[in-house]
Amino acid sequence: MQTHRLAYLIHIFIFVIFYRSVSEANDNASSNRTTCNGDKPENLDMHCCNGKLYNPEKDTCCKGHRENITEGLSEKVSKCCGLQAYLPLNEICCNFIVQPKPSPMAECCGKEAFDKEEQLCCGSNRKILTKKSSDHRCCIEDQYNIETECCCTNEKVHVHPINSKCCEKNPPNTDSPAPADLRSKLKLHFCGSTSYNPMKRHCCQRKHGHPKVSYPSDASPTLYDPTKNICCEGRLITRKPWMDRCCGDTPYGLAQRGVLCCKNVLFKDREDEEECSESGVPYKPLKETVCVSKRHNSPGGHCCGEDLYHPNKTICCKGHSYNRAIHIRCCGVQAYSILDPLQKCCEGTLYNLTSEEVDGMQCCGSVLLNVTNQDVCCTSEDKSLLYPARKGFQCCGHHYYNPALWSCCAGKLSPVHKTIYPTSHSMKESKLQLVSNLNKTQLCNEIFIGIVESVSRGSTVFSNVLKIKGNHATVEPNVFILETTDQCKFLGLTTGKTYFFNYVDVFTDFNHESVLQLLHFILSKCSY
Known part of the structure; x- marks a missing residue:
């Protein structure tokens, strides 16, 4: 009797432990989206890795038998080598060891990297040999010329002249089309x-x-x-x-x-007056308003998240409402004053600065960069990424490249051995500037907006140009030709696209969803 009772108690104990573990796992799976070991991120773009919050715009989380954060390398351009992140543009992972690439076409030979255009990786011991010519291939741990020799694996001496008897028994392979x-x-x-x-x-x-x-x-x-x-x-x-x-x-x-x-x-079984809401829920627009999945008995209402809001009185920032004022704008889910120099919006993330930090902080995507730090921000038309500074490296759009491997011109990377550009251009940077990093004086002094009409190596032609000075905009009567002595400086600007620019740089913007929003922001900020 006691044996049966003990077995029954053990069964209940195991069931309770199993239920608790499953419940905790489910709770963690759902809560990891918003919390990380109890920490709730202020920035919705923050993720959880090994129980710590991290920003994938700035760092990388690598997962294996455990999780590890590599700081200073964005997940947008990185790959994982085991638990360590690396930059595949300039590095290669061989047997879980990160090594610098010897060439753009580098591959792994065991634990070492080799240049497959100049070297061979031969034999079961993965021996790296310098190619004697472009016609040489591996023969066990040696190499042979496929035009004048053959490889006989059954002989003591493996490499033989092409007219030998061994070569007659080992004719070259003919590749059939895939x-x-x-x-x-x-x-x-x-x-x-x-x-x-x-x-x-x-x-x-x-x-x-x-x-x-x-x-x-x-x-x-x-x-x-x-x-x-x-x-x-x-x-x-x-x-x-x-x-x-x-x-x-x-x-x-x-x-x-x-x-x-x-x-x-x-x-099915819907009434004729029903329509689909933006969230995919059927509703009756003449009787109600649906915000996400929440129904409100108020037809024709405006939604902010799951709640209704009054556009004349409040501003909606991605589901969060705030009191509306002429100088209030959205920065992600938060509202801020564009007149407050101690608030800086970086691609949807709002930062509160001290008076000492105002002149030394710049945006790099959603990350705040201290210009005195040894970090580099590389910017293209669609993204800005932060990198730890490396000696000799340069920006090419949002990429950070090693000039020993790549050359850059007008935002395009080319392998150094295939470059068609002059050597003097191979070390040049090619990137855009961010409007959000202009202070009020720079922004309101004079800036232009125009449509790219034509692009050449020496200049860019803008048409339909407006000159913005303070809160005034005037129409430029002629096209604006932005000339540069550095033919590779500017990215390949898109014909027909609108850009902001001055006499020196072309700008991009990640804080606003349209050119009109950015133009309104500039005129509003420069009105006070």
């Missing part, structure tokens, strides 16, 4: 591995990563007759005259009554 190459040459259409005529049949297959499907994820591609069937996300259904479209993996027709397709989910 299936993918053959397909492209013949311009065939394939559904899985089966070829078909697209004029008569179609291929039904699931779109990868679709979130709103209910059939098994391993559904294989299937050929079908489009006059008899309809394909909805890899699911074949018999076609009906009134059934002409898909909602996720479910077919339906516009003529059907009582159905509503919202974000690939088909809702």
Whole structure:
């Protein structure tokens, strides 16, 4: 009796421990999005790694048997070598050891990196040999010339002249075209591995990563007759005259009554007055307003997150509302005054500065950079990234490159052995400047906005130019030609795109979603 009772108690104890561990795991899985060991990040872009908060714009989290943060190297350009992050543009990971690249085309030979254009990696011992010519290949741990010699692995001496008896037994391999190459040459259409005529049949297959499907994820591609069937996300259904479209993996027709397709989910038994909300929930716009998934009995309302707000009185910053004023703007989820010199917005992250920090802090993407530190900010049209300074390295757009491997001109990286540019340009930087790093005097003194009409190596032509000085803007009667003696300085600016510029630099901006927003910001800030 006692034995049975003891076994029963042990069973309950194991169940409680299992339930608690599962509950904690589920709690952690859901809470890691907003907390990290109980710490709640002020910046929503912060992530959790090994129980610590980190900013992927600035650092990298590598995961293996545990997690480790490599500081000073953004996840946008890094890769992991075991638990250590590295910059693949200039480095290579060989057997979990980070090494500098000997050339842009470097590969691994065991634990060492080698230049595959100048060297060979031969034998089971991974021996690195200097190529005697471009025609030399590996023969065990030696090398031979494929034009004049052959490799005989069964002989004591492996390398023989091409007219020897050994070479007759070991003719050179002839490569047959790969299936993918053959397909492209013949311009065939394939559904899985089966070829078909697209004029008569179609291929039904699931779109990868679709979130709103209910059939098994391993559904294989299937050929079908489009006059008899309809394909909805890899699911074949018999076609009906009134059934002409898909909602996720479910077919339906516009003529059907009582159905509503919202974000690939088909809702049935709906009333005619219902529509889809922005969050994909059916609602009655004449009777209510839906904010995310919360319903409000107030038709025609404006949403800020899950709540209604009054646009005349409040400003909505990504789901958070604040009192509206003429000088108040959004910076991510927070509001701030553009007149306050102690507040600086960097790509959606708001920083509060001290009076001593005002002149020494600049934005680099969403990260705040102290200009006195040994860090470098590299900026392209779409991103700014921070790097720890390295001797001799330069910026090329948002990349930080080693001039021993790469050359840069107009934002384009080229391997040093293939560069078409003059040697004097190979060490030049090519990057844009950030509008957010201009102080009020620089911003309000004089700046231009215009559309790129033409780009050459020596100059850029802007048309439809406005000159902004303070809170006044005047139309420039002629085109503005921005000339430069350094032909490689500016990135490859896009013809037809609008840029801000002055007599020296071209600027980009990550704090505003449109040119109009930035123009409004400049005129507002320079009005006070």
